Amino acid sequence: MQVGTQDKALHGKVALVTGAGKNIGRGIALALARDGAAIVVNGRADKAAVDQVVREIEASGGKAVAAMGDVSDPAVPPRLAAEAAKAFGGVDILVSNAGLRRQTSFLDMSFEEWREIMSVALDGAFLLAKAIVPQMVARGGGAIVGLSGISTHVGTPNRCHVSASKSGLEGLMRALAVELAPHRITCNAISPGAIDTARGTSAGPAPPNRVNRPIPLKRFGTVDEIAAMVRLLVGPEGTFITGQTIHVNGGEFLT
DSSP: OOOOGGGSTTTTOEEEETTTTSHHHHHHHHHHHHTTOEEEEEESSOHHHHHHHHHHHHHTTOOEEEEEOOTTSTTHHHHHHHHHHHHHSOOSEEEEOOOOOOOOOGGGOOHHHHHHHHIIIIIHHHHHHHHHHHHHHHTTOEEEEEEOOTHHHHOOTTOHHHHHHHHHHHHHHHHHHHHHGGGTEEEEEEEEOSBOOOOOGGGOSOOHHHHHSOOTTOSOBOHHHHHHHHHHHHSGGGTTOOSOEEEESTTSSOO
16 A cells, blocks of 8 residues: 555654765654655755755655855854744754864864864764754744764874764763753654764774774674664654654664
8 A cells, every 4th residue: 555645654744954965964864854844955165966866856756955154153043943933934954064074183183174174074063953943943843963973982093183072972962952942842862883874085084993993793784774863853753752863774783
């Protein structure tokens, strides 16, 4: 029996996914759209990639709009919130996936590079929540998911700025989980392990200890496996999960 639009678990919901032009962000946007959510697809610079995700969603019968902008710019998140409200009436699901991956030794790292990395993953998540949470409150609740990473839990050389930004993101989710609970808003982080994605030139090669550290399941994870965990947390099955960091890493890091 074919499932109609009205029967999909996220029908009527609106999701804003940042960094959604490729890799994990793209996978999350497509997964939420398949389950009925309208998607605000955000990217910082690659509009062609963002437009392609919008086309994919629309070709599958879903609804999506492109919303470009650097989430670390304080002027951008309020504009994204306004664009989401204009297109779909407001946001129920916020996925803070945008982040920069750089590899620079601590002794060679400039304060400017430190701030650049921190500003996207951590400041961006704060600014987005500030802009979007009022819409969630008005709509009767919502879900926020921040994409962290295994590096902050195991220690990875040449990425202290990335690790610090993700640690801060997890702390932000825990604090917001308690503060926003009265508004029926859940807040969680997902910490992916080694995921089979295309690395940008700024990310550099995979860190050596990521290659050598054993993964009990003996494979990299997939984008779809991360997207599925996001879908669980933001859907009706995840409404009693909040303040958590969910590790999806094939056993590479055990809590």
